Amino acid sequence: MIGLVFSLAPLSAGDKGNVELPKDFHSWNHVKSMVIFDKTSPFYGFHHVYVNDKGLKAMKKAEPYPDGTVFVAPFYDLVMEEGSYNQGPLVQTVIMKKNKKFAVTDGWAYEAYKAGDPIPQVGTPEAAVEACHNCHAGQEKTDFIFSKNMNE
C-alpha cells in the first residue's frame, strides 16, 4: 500500500488529481496497521490500511484486484507515552484505485492528500510513476499491493 509521495509539479485547488479522497473509509475493511518509528523513513508514523468490499473479496482469494478496488491509508504522527505508541494528528492520506486506464502505472491510480488540504499531491499518472509506482512495481506478484490482510 505504501508509496513515497512527493509533488513533481505545483498543483492547485482546481486540479482533481488521479483519485478523489474517499469518505468514511474508517468504516471499510481494516486489513492492517503499522508503526514506523525510524525517523529517517518517509513513512514515519502510525498508519492504517483499509480496502473496500470489492477489493477485500479479491484479497481473500489472492486474485488480481478488479477495477473499482480502492485502498486507503491514513498516516498519523507518532506519540510515545508510557511504553506505548499512539496515533497523533493526521499527516496525509494516500489512495490506490484500480483503473485499467492508468496503464503507465500498471492499472492503478495513485493519489495523496495532506491533512486538511484539498489539493492532490500527485496529480497525474505520469507523476505517479516516480512518486509511487516505481516502488510498488516490485510487488507484481500481489498486483502491486504491499499489504497483506493481517485482520482475518
Add this chain to the structure above:
Amino acid sequence: MIGLVFSLAPLSAGDKGNVELPKDFHSWNHVKSMVIFDKTSPFYGFHHVYVNDKGLKAMKKAEPYPDGTVFVAPFYDLVMEEGSYNQGPLVQTVIMKKNKKFAVTDGWAYEAYKAGDPIPQVGTPEAAVEACHNCHAGQEKTDFIFSKNMNE
C-alpha cells in the same frame, strides 16, 4: 476499552460467558489502534479498537452509550523489523457490550476469548468486576470507555 483479563474460575466449552465473540468486526468502525511495547504491561502488543454503528453515533456526540453498543479489541503479538512495529499472530480478543442488566459492572458486559479458543475467559458478571471493571470504573465520565475516536 482495555481491561485486564484473567480467569477467576475454570470455565468450559459449554459456558456462554457474558458476551459472544462478534464476527466481521474488522468491517465495523475502526476508532483507534495502539502499540504497547512495554513487556511488563498485561496489554503488551498491537491492538485495534472497533465499535458498531450504534456505539459510533454516541461516541461522536459524547453521549452515554445505548444498550446494544459493542466495542471489540483484538490484541496481536508485536513483531519489530527494520525500524517498525507490525502485527504478529492474534493473542486474544476482548469485548464490551452495553447491557443495563449487568448492574454490577455499571451496565457493561465484558468478555474475552483467547485466539482459536471458544471458551470465554471472564464468564460471569461477578468475575468481570475484578478482571475488567475495577480499572474501567475510573472512566465514569466517558461511560467507562477508555478509547477516544482517533480516526474521525
